[in-house]
Amino acid sequence: MGSSQAAPVQPVSDTSVRAIVLALAGAGVVVTIMGTVIVPLIPTLPALLHTSSAADASWAITATLLAGAVAMPVAGRLGDLHGKRRVLIACTWVMVVGSSLCALTSALVPVTAGRALQGVGMAAVPLGISIMRDVLPPARLPGAIALMSSSFGVGGALGLPISSLIAQAADWHVLFWLCAGSGAVFAVLVRVVVPESPVRAVGRFDIVGALGLTAGLLAMLLAITKGSSWGWGSVTTLSLLGTAVVVLLLWGAFETRVAAPLVDLRASAQRPVLLTNLCALIVGFAMYIITLVAPQVLQLPGGTGYGLGQSMLAAGLWMAPGGLAMMAIAPLTARLTAARGPKVTLLLGTGVMAAAHVGGLGLLGSPVGVTVFSLVNSCGVSFAYAAMPALIMGAVPPSQSASANALNSLSRAIGMSTASAVVAVVLAHLKVPLGTATAPSLTGIRVCLALGALIAVVAGLVALTLPTGAGQRSFRAGSAGPSGPAASTGSGGSVGSGPRPTATDDPSPTSVTA
Template sequence: MDKRTPAPQAEQPPHRLIVPGLVFIGMIVAIVSSLGAPLIPTIAETDHISLTDAQWSLTVTFLVSALATPVMGRLGDGPHRRRVIIGSLATVTVGAVLAALPLGFGFLLAGRGLQGVGLGLTPLGIAVVRDALPAERARPAAAILSVTTVAGVGLGYPLTGLVAQYGGLHAAFWFGAVMSALGLVVAVLVVPSPGPRPRRPVDSLGAVLLGLSLAGLLLGISEGESWGWTSPRLIGVLVAALVVLAGWVVLELRVAHPLVDLRLLRRPAVLTADVTALLAGVGMYLLISLVTRFVQTPRSSGYGLGASVAVAGLALLPFSAASVVSTRITRLLVRRVAPGVALAMGSVVVLFAMVMLTYARGAMWEILVLMALAGLGVGAIFAVMPGLVVGAVPPHETGSATSFNQVIRYVGYATGSTLSAVVLEAHTAPGHALPANSGYTVAGLIGCGMWLVTALASLVLPRLRRGAGAGPGAGSSKVVGGGATTRVDRAAEDLLEVEGVADVPEVGDTASAGRKD
């Protein structure tokens, strides 16, 4: 059984509404982040752009999140956590206002990028309750905060869809701006200042290099069809992005305080969790992007369901609801099988959902069923990941490892969002606004292949370095694929017992200080 070591105390007693306040903030962040997927066709129509370009309104949010999360985590570990939380919510509010103003797609895109900063707030909120509250209150509070992340998205899609349907596109973003402003007020009232802490240096150069490399790769993928897959411009962008990425890797391995600790990837369980996070992130947002576009496609095209943006949001509700239910089922599952097997089982469930999207998508009930299946599988995968990482690294490295897993996940989201647009654009005839129905079939087959690879990676990667030493505190490489009860297995089970949810990222040394084996 895990024991908590005394965490640094806040300088002031916690506000009596600290937990409801942080839950409200988490719900708002989830709702604001959900302003992307169902609104893509509406954005394309309003701003007179292609669906591929409109897809960037979702992709840019996750791209910024991938950069903001580790930076915010590093800053939040020092004496400025309260300022980071308040500043992040202020940034989200400004982004929502910028997106709401009728200034054109460029300003909307910039606003959506600023809103991506908010996705780094969940681990900071969990760190706040772990420091400010005693253990018996901190654990259930962390569970509630994590559930809020999933539930907020399920509420956000239909809610923002309704606002957009009856008030217009910009009304949806004004709604997000008002909600963000309310969250900012709540943060000022309930978030305590941390106690005395050493300052944590931020790897600014590493953040810049990571941003440039990811932006270059996503730009190359998204523009490949229009530029030509063998064009010198495309090849130049991709090569430059890969060179910058290689430079970032070298930098992270040499600096004293890296943005993310890449050395942790030498541990099989961590490598398994991160590769799975990347592949599952791609597969998940490939599915979500395809479903929201297909549901809104007019029936006059010869396919599609001709639904409104509000109905498209409601179509995603089974996904969020099932992902919450799945965490309860996974709690029982990890007691009987190894975490790697649980990851593979979740991937197979989503594979079935993707098969349905590929071959059985002609009715709304089929969409609802496949989204529920996808929620069960994705919920299981993201429920297992945190415990897999925590059980494989020493306590003082927990924050770095979970932070990187979060970054990888956001990169997967952005890639899946972009990939869906690229495939559909490739199946859109010149002069036509909508892709052929075969585009969804091809994209579905790609998604099936992605989830099959995810399942295989979950089973194979843990065995690649069987018996290799991973350093003090790390689990053996064979614990993930084997059936014995080991440190990794216990960590996955304990984390599900304590936090009971999918997304439970931890932040730096603050979060890891609360764990001791």
């Protein structure tokens, strides 16, 4: 494999930094709204899509998750090879096309296809974090990453009340026109104000690896997301789980033998990367429990004795402060990470999340109480999410940062999907009669919160095993600023004129010093 020349690294002014962060974080918020934009439509989705089966209509929800899970590692590797900004913009435009398709039709199949295209946009967040590493000055990187990481929560929290309001006041297709329009705006904004990353990996795109990972992830996530409706012991569910295990094992064996793998499993097996991805999975699980439980408590009828009888719009508004808090405390998480290291930030985040779940056991009696423990949980998530990119980027070469961050985001998505399945099982078995139907029991709600607290503690114990000082170099030598690896000098000694880091000539994680 040969090496190519890196583009000169241009100084970035304070105004440019703010514009870059605004464009990337805004794009992150827009694409993450895709996950919740359809939630207010769930009760009427079969009628809206002209199908008599709620299970069929649910594919419009599942398709986004599946497409996002597949798109993140694939887009991450394409970004490392061909330009992260280029791939981020492409993913955003795919999301715009998908949103437009949903806005133009009311049929199940095209809406499901459009929702799948919307899911491709989820790759924008890990790509955006990697771009920040490559183009921002190291001193500005912690705050930028914290803000970008918070877009996961901000998009989810804001999407629910916004989509509820529009769904009540206008035709449901307006939701998707809004998604298409905002996506187009940020795609153009990124194109105008964000410079392309000067860092490239060298090698061919691993098509076989991409197909293998896609097949394995689809089988696994289908089993997880549909297992409760198909039956966990059904032939379909068990067959999919067995297929996922076999395909992913074969895929892993193949990836360790190919010269330019889709996912560098050897780099991913390094202790900081492996443990951080495990934390991402566990934190995603714990975080999503409150995301699932709190709206149900808010919307259950007061006749249950613990339901708060709120409308969908009101429930969304009660949940919104949590997402806004994630953005508000981003500067604090950045300062803590820069001063004490991302390991400390991650530990604090998991501790706050555990406290939120425990506190939730006693705060279920009012909308304010639910908002409080949801907000505290969001603050913990913000600390944890801000720490993970730093831990990842402190352990992998710059030419692998997009694919490594994408794998971390994928781990988080798998954790969230697993939490959804587990909560569904718990609440299905612990229920009370509600007229002619059933509702989750108070015991079921409490079991879920206690489980979330336990899982958050487990995440903290995993974080404790991270090496001391893990990730701290990512803010000192992890960006394309004057002290970053993308600014390494060549034989001529001028900044930015040397060879671009490649899969073979990147410094190893242990060889980079501040």
